[in-house]
Amino acid sequence: MEERKNNTAMGKNPLEKSIHISIIVPVYNSADFLHQCVDSILRQTYREFELLLINDGSSDDSLKIMNSFAEQDSRIQVIDKVKNSGVSDTRNIGISLAKGKTICFIDSDDWVEKNYLQVFIDNYVSSDILLLQNVIRDKPRNLHYKTYNLQNDFTELFLRNNLLYFGGPCGKFFEREIITKNNITFNSEVSYGEDLIFFLEYIKQIQAINIINAALYHYEFTENSLSRTKHSFDSLFILHSAIADFIFFHHQQTGKKIKKYIYQVDWDIIEACIDQGIIGKKLNKEDSYICMNKIKATIDKNHFLYSGYYRKVLFLLLKTKQYQLLLQLKKRLNK
Template identity: 70%
Template sequence: MGKDTLEQDMLISVIIPVYNSANSLPQCINSILEQRYKNFELLLINDGSADCSLEIMNSFAGKDQRVKVIDKIKNSGVSDTRNMGISHAKGKIICFIDSDDWVEKNYLQVFVDHYKSSDTLLLQNIIRGKARDLHYKTYQIQTDFTELLVRNNLLYFGGPVAKFFEREIITENKITFNKEVSYGEDLMFFLEYMKHINAIKIIDASLYHYEFTESSLSRSKHSFESLFKLHTAIKDFISLHRQQSGKKLKKYVYQVDWDIIESGIDQGIIGKNLSRKEAYKNLDCIASSINICHFIYTGFYRKALFLLLKTRQFKLLLKLKRTLNK
């Protein structure tokens, strides 16, 4: 298939979940409608906004037939909203954009120019004040897995934005965003998607502008249940790639998992109105889920946490954490 035919035939579904985003939404939508690559549909999914977001979306839909508005009426969270976008998408490719953010005019075109195979996920850099430190090349998952993850700190780059997903891979493998998880559902989606591709190409382009807002989920505190499910997904990921897990990769992945475990303790237990029984039950879940690798591939402080968890010294552990968190 020639490049001109590929560009003409490749419909891209751009999915934007919207919740009370009236202030940022016009800039976000305009940045997509001004794309140099024109063959896309823009799916605006209203997640029960209480401001004038829906009116703004309908206004754009009235001016451009590529814009489609789906009104959920009741708020049900970003995961359910993205899933609804997937179910309505008609494009070969799905791109997610957040309603607080915006993209430069050649954002989609750069993806299309680098597209060669459905089994290679394309990924661009993100500008958060400045671009992240990524290394631009094509990584084969079977042979370059450690370099892909460790060199690019990829598990902290697991959000759905700035990626070029094949809709068929998502739908055929029933990959969805977990509606029961309030944090890390995007990383869980990414980890599941990686099971069904052969390579990831990191493109030398930084065309996605991430805007920090006070309501951002990354700034919110999350439940123990959500963080524990994310920890479980990381454990499953480690198990799946055990044969490729050399020392460098293990050290990296267990560091990420420890960050999630500590967030579960700090956000989901300490400072919550939990009884001692409830707190100890949650800590026991963590203690039962960690293994000797959590001790080997970490530093002195977390080795101490590991021993306190495994010996069920929960009172002492909580006292230590509360002292350090003051």
């Protein structure tokens, strides 16, 4: 078992009785951003939380910075993973060590407004309602703020808000008991979409999602972030399967809109394969065969019927194996 070091003294944590929220921050070579991230957490107006800073084998000064913060604030625990194992494993360790009733995840290169936690607390109603805030990237998304019942409002929630494409763990307030009782984890074998799969598995266990009218989480895009690595076609198809299973789980009698949505997901997966160079790069014969068979199995005539002009062209190029022409078309359109 991998060695981990925890700076919390042996024995019962004196804060344990008052911990309402466990904040899990995976850290990998984030020295340039870590001060801003942790400072924003420690400035929270809501104070009853523990902060788990988990070092994923960083080679920069991240661990030194984490330990410095821990010396100043007893709510902070530093967990040092000697060997890098990725964001999924790091988050899972955080879940296993968390003591709070609720869990929220913050990436080490992101930061939050000082009332981020308080807004969650003020909107908390029940353990079977997931709280979700807007996340600021370049600008807040155009979300429709209300509480959605997953049984009755499924189409509106996922079609109108396009929620599946923002299913990462940040900006959400999870119940620890629901996670542990149902053995929900981040799949460390999947390099892309593991956070969305976690989200889908979680909301299978609850009744509603409350999208709060707030945008207090600031997402910073960096190339070296734990959660922003290039992905394989295997991961893309695992993600596609998880999304399709989830849609049918919540909507057994599939209407036209839901079918159209599944086709949209299919196309997004295929285009991701193309954009990542999976179709265009020189795979070995076996991998090429597997990849193309998966794509062909995904596409049928209904995809053609439900597609716009551009995707009709894409469909025909794929079916006729005009891969070089397809790549040239994508390259021109992406300029």
